[in-house]
Amino acid sequence: MAAGDALLRKGQRPHEIAATVPPENLVAALVRNLAGVVGGQAAYCVGPELAVIAAWPAPTLTGVTETAREPVAEDGVVLVAGPKRWGEREQAVLRETAGWLGMAARLDRLRADRDRAEARATALRVEVRTARERFAQVRELERRRLVKAITTTTLRDLDDVRRRLRHLDESLTEATSSAQELEEVRDALDELLDEFRTVVRGVYPSILPDRGPRAALEELAATLPRPVRFDGDLGRRVGWEVESGLYHAVAAVLTVLAGSDRESAVAVDFSREDALRVLVTAPAVELSLADLRTALDHDAERLAVLGGSMRSAVTGGAAVVSIRLSERVDPVLFDSPRFGHNGLYRRVSDLVRQGVATDGPDRARWAAVAERLASPPRVAVVRAPGMPRESAVGVVVVDVEGQPDQALAEEFLADSGPRGSIDAVLCLVPPTPAFRAALRWGRQRVALSESMSLADLARTVISWSPVIAARRAIVTVRELTSVLPLDHPLRWGIDRIGAGTHEIAELDLLDDLERGDTRLLRGAGWGAVVDAVRLLGARGTDPRARLGLSADAREEQVREAADLAVRRWRAHAERPGTGGRDRAACEVLARTAEGMLSP
Known part of the structure; x- marks a missing residue:
């Protein structure tokens, strides 16, 4: 072990590499340093196909069997193969390298966000100057x-x-x-x-x-x-x-x-x-x-x-x-900094940008979709006369006094109007069955809560706001592209995105469970609905919160809990007595848990 320690001292610890290497070269330097420390091959890979971002000494891991892997927090995994030295110190360097690679990936993402924000600020400054001149x-x-x-x-x-x-x-x-x-x-x-x-x-x-x-x-x-x-x-x-x-x-x-x-x-x-x-x-x-x-x-x-x-x-x-x-004098803003991290939102936003850029009779409707896509969520609170008004941070609260019936639901489902374009409803008075049905099966599905506080509902809606905004846009874009030729790029683009995206399926399942649909998962055992709601992100979107773990849980514990969740929901889906709706719900839950497993 003494010889190994002497060899280890020839390399540098990852934090020393990070302190001396320029940010653009940090990933390659960390991988090269790890390969030198273990005396073998090392690679940083991302994605389900393990695409190699950096490797040393060869461009890929060739001719040897993988010895160890360590997940990277942001994305990917660090692989080690054919090490000549593999003790506790080398394993510690592997874990530190993975941590610093995650930091590097996070820095790259933040740098890209900064560049996008700077470009947007420059564009806005030009627009402000143009507006002032105009x-x-x-x-x-x-x-x-x-x-x-x-x-x-x-x-x-x-x-x-x-x-x-x-x-x-x-x-x-x-x-x-x-x-x-x-x-x-x-x-x-x-x-x-x-x-x-x-x-x-x-x-x-x-x-x-x-x-x-x-x-x-x-x-x-x-x-x-x-x-x-x-x-x-x-x-x-x-x-x-x-x-x-x-x-x-x-x-x-x-x-x-x-x-x-x-x-x-x-x-x-x-x-x-x-x-x-x-x-x-x-x-x-x-x-x-x-x-x-x-x-x-x-x-x-x-x-x-x-x-x-x-x-x-x-x-x-x-x-x-x-x-x-034109209906608008001010420019349409396509990108919302709050939602930029969500892949589904970015894909929908890019498609809407293409729609606004095209000339045609529906250009104004495309612009309206773009405006709503970047707007904050709208939550309606239906209360009885005399009840105090409520407010919440991060959402637009539409206060309504009256009976939640079908007529009111139709106002909420409309794309325009002072009570239109609603994303979620909090009923403080009992709604009619027609009200519930209209929100559940309407053209734009609207979440309904009869028991949550406004603060809790607002937090849930905000955590899901990129998906809610994207789903709302998808519905309208499908209507706009239905009249286009089958080979039109916009129609092909919305078909690629698809309304059956897993994130949308998660959101719909969460809405069904929180509405109190007692027919779902009733055969999955005691506490199944509570566990499912938590797994779907109602109590937080971090993997540890979804899996019911403490905030300081290790990555190994996260993987073990995610694997247990996958096996649990797969097993229930495969039971002979499980119905079609339960089977579909279990598939959604299992896929959600699979997303928390390291590739």
Whole structure:
């Protein structure tokens, strides 16, 4: 043993390697040092196929039988083959090397996260700078619009009032009848006040935030001399900046095309496809195309700053103006730092990014999926009137007073609305069977708890939030890609991800068990449901918490407990009396435990 100690002192301990070697060379140096310490071959491998990341002295372990292996905390395993020295000291160096390799892998992951965060911060800085420039331009355009409205209209009317007052003063001096002149002054003042009201309405139409752009435009049209007919619908409400930009653009068109008296009506048709669209048609106009574009040039420029477009045409004596404005002015953020570690979430996020990048009628729906994918979980709390409101950290709490019935469940299942897009529900009052069934079998499955505290439910939802967000996106993406050709890359991509992903199966099984489905695992023995819920991550996603071990349990204990769990659930699945649902549940549980075994 003394000779072995002397040979060991020729090598370095792993912490000495880590202190002297650059981070990019640390893995190779650790493996080489381990091979020198044991006097044999060493390799660091990852994945189920044991892909070699670093090995010494040969690129792979060749010609010898593996002597020992040690799992690496982050991923993979360290292998030793054909050692000339294999005592307690060498085994200690193997364990230390595995620990430092895990640290190196963790550092690589953190470095990659830092690089992604830095790239995202750079992109956000560019977006902020662009937004500031855009808003400065909008502010200047609005200033010019207001100056134009005041100087070209209000001051003109003010000059008319001044002229009439001067004429009235002359009439009084000459002691002639002034009743007619006084009436004319009163009318001129009324017109001036109306013009001021129009300017104020143009700056901030009071009805716009409450009822939307169509109602505000109908109010404006009632003040114009030419009749205006409205048709179509813009769908659900969008952001204030979008509605305001759309309103001002259409209002400018109506002011030009319906500003003079005509018998024929101006038609305004609303629609919503890939963006908010408005088509304004005015027959019997005397404007040329050049005149129309000149009159709307300022408003077309303002709309373009907001990311929209205005196209004008004059054919057969009729003017047609087409307005388009995206539902969003701000950019869509695809990546959520909270979820970046989850492989399923990353795959779905990449696919949604591709969908948003494609041009087509469903681009707005892809953008909505991307926005929801990066949003925090939404938890609804249904309580009786008089019960105190509750809140929780890390989730959006939607407080609801009332009876949890099917109508309320349909609100929760909707993709939009103040009570829509709910991920989990805490019922503090007994729900109806229809409510339970709607959440369980709806298009978007929603977790339901009738006994947990809001804090516990929030912790569970947060721990599962990457999978919840990915599953929600998968459902909508499948609908969006169902109309695409079978060989379309997006359709092929969502088929590859698949709604049958193991993580989603885990989440659904956990939801069934926590709902109190007494038919599941009732033949698996006492405490089976409690053990299954814990294994599925309800009490924490760390392997030790899932297996019911203490936080300081060794890796060998984790492997032993995981192996015991695999054999337990496999044995129950293979029993002749086990039903189909129990067998499927046991397969999910066994696969979960298998994931905790070292490769």
